[in-house]
Amino acid sequence: MKLPEGMHVLERGWLSSNNIVFIDKEKTAIVDTGYKSHEEQTLELVQNLLTGRPLDAIYNTHLHSDHCGGNRILQDTYPKIHTAVPEAEFRRVENWDARLLTFKATGQRCDQFHAEEGIKTNQKIRLAGMDWVAHCAGGHHPYSYILFNEQNGILISADALWQKGFGVIFPALDSWAGFKETRDTLDMIEAMDVRLVIPGHGKPFTEVKEAIEAAHSRINYLEADPLRNAQNGIKVLAKFLLMDKQRIKLTQVPKLLASIPLISVANRRYLSYGDIHLAYWTVTQLKRAGAAKVEGDELVNIEPAY
Numbered sequence: 057m058k059l060p061e062g063m064h065v066l067e068r069g070w071l072s073s074n075n076i077v078f079i080d081k082e083k084t085a086i087v088d089t090g091y092k093s094h095e096e097q098t099l100e101l102v103q104n105l106l107t108g109r110p111l112d113a114i115y116n117t118h119l120h121s122d123h124c125g126g127n128r129i130l131q132d133t134y135p136k137i138h139t140a141v142p143e144a145e146f147r148r149v150e151n152w153d154a155r156l157l158t159f160k161a162t163g164q165r166c167d168q169f170h171a172e173e174g175i176k177t178n179q180k181i182r183l184a185g186m187d188w189v190a191h192c193a194g195g196h197h198p199y200s201y202i203l204f205n206e207q208n209g210i211l212i213s214a215d216a217l218w219q220k221g222f223g224v225i226f227p228a229l230d231s232w233a234g235f236k237e238t239r240d241t242l243d244m245i246e247a248m249d250v251r252l253v254i255p256g257h258g259k260p261f262t263e264v265k266e267a268i269e270a271a272h273s274r275i276n277y278l279e280a281d282p283l284r285n286a287q288n289g290i291k292v293l294a295k296f297l298l299m300d301k302q303r304i305k306l307t308q309v310p311k312l313l314a315s316i317p318l319i320s321v322a323n324r325r326y327l328s329y330g331d332i333h334l335a336y337w338t339v340t341q342l343k344r345a346g347a348a349k350v351e352g353d354e355l356v357n358i359e360p361a362y
C-alpha cells in the first residue's frame with residue numbers, strides 16, 4: 057500500500073524505533089526519534105528528507121529511549137522545534153525526573169530534552185494534511201499513544217502492535233499489571249478500520265487481522281506463564297545495555313546486569329538466579345538470538361544492518 061503524499065517512514069534497525077516524517081507546505085514533523093546511540097544517523101536521515109527546511113515538531117508515542125533518544129539532537133539542531141509527549145509524562149519531562157521517566161530503571165540512556173505539549177486521548181493532530189487521532193494504548197507502556205488516520209486507515213502503532221507480537225510488557229516485570237491492558241489495546245485496534253500499520257519496529261504491513269491474531273496468541277502464551285515475559289524483558293534490556301557499551305568484559309556482566317533495577321526486580325520475582333547464573337543465562341540467550349558474540353574475554357554486540 058502506497059503511503060499518502062508527504063508521509064515518509066524511516067525504517068530503522070530493530071533497536072531504534074522507526075521514524076515517521078511528515079512534510080507539507082505548512083509544517084514538518086517527526087513521530088518518534090530513535091535511540092540515543094543512533095542519534096547522528098537519525099539527524100542525517102531527517103536532514104536528507106527535509107532538504108534544507110527546518111523540522112517544526114516532534115511527537116513521541118511514548119518515552120522509551122528508543123523512541124525519544126533522538127529528541128535532544130533534533131532540538132539542538134532546530135531550536136524552534138515544538139515537542140509533544142504523552143500528557144502523563146509532561147511534568148516529568150519538565151522536571152527531568154529520570155527515575156519516573158524509567159530511563160534509570162531500564163538502564164537506558166537518554167539526553168535531557170524539553171517538551172511544550174502533552175498529548176491527550178482523542179486529540180487530533182494534523183500532519184501532512186491528514187487528521188491523526190491519538191489513543192492511549194497501555195500494555196507495553198502505560199502511557200503510550202498510537203495515532204490513527206481514519207481516512208486512509210493508517211495506524212502508527214508504536215510498540216502496541218508489531219507484525220509479530222508487541223513490545224515487552226514492562227509493567228508485568230514488577231507487578232501483575234499489563235496483560236489486561238495489552239489485550240484492551242489489541243481490542244481497541246481491532247475495532248478500528250486499520251488497513252496499514254506502521255509499527256514502532258519492523259516493516260509497515262497490511263496483514264492487520266493476522267497480526268492481531270498473532271498478538272492475541274502471544275498474550276495468551278505470556279500470561280499463562282509471566283516468566284516468559286520476564287525472560288524476554290531481561291534479554292531486551294541486556295541487549296540495550298550491550299548496544300550502548302558495544303563490548304563488555306564477561307567478568308563485568310553480572311555487576312552490570314545487577315545495576316539495572318528492572319532486571320534485578322524481574323530476576324528476583326521470576327527467576328531467582330544469583331548474579332553469575334543470571335549473567336551466564338543472559339549471555340547464552342543473546343548469543344543464541346544472534347544479538348551478541350563472545351570474543352576472547354568480552355561480550356560483543358552484533359548490530360543488524362539497517
Ligand SMILES: [Zn+2]
Binds near residue numbers: 120123197215223
Ligand atoms: Zn517502547
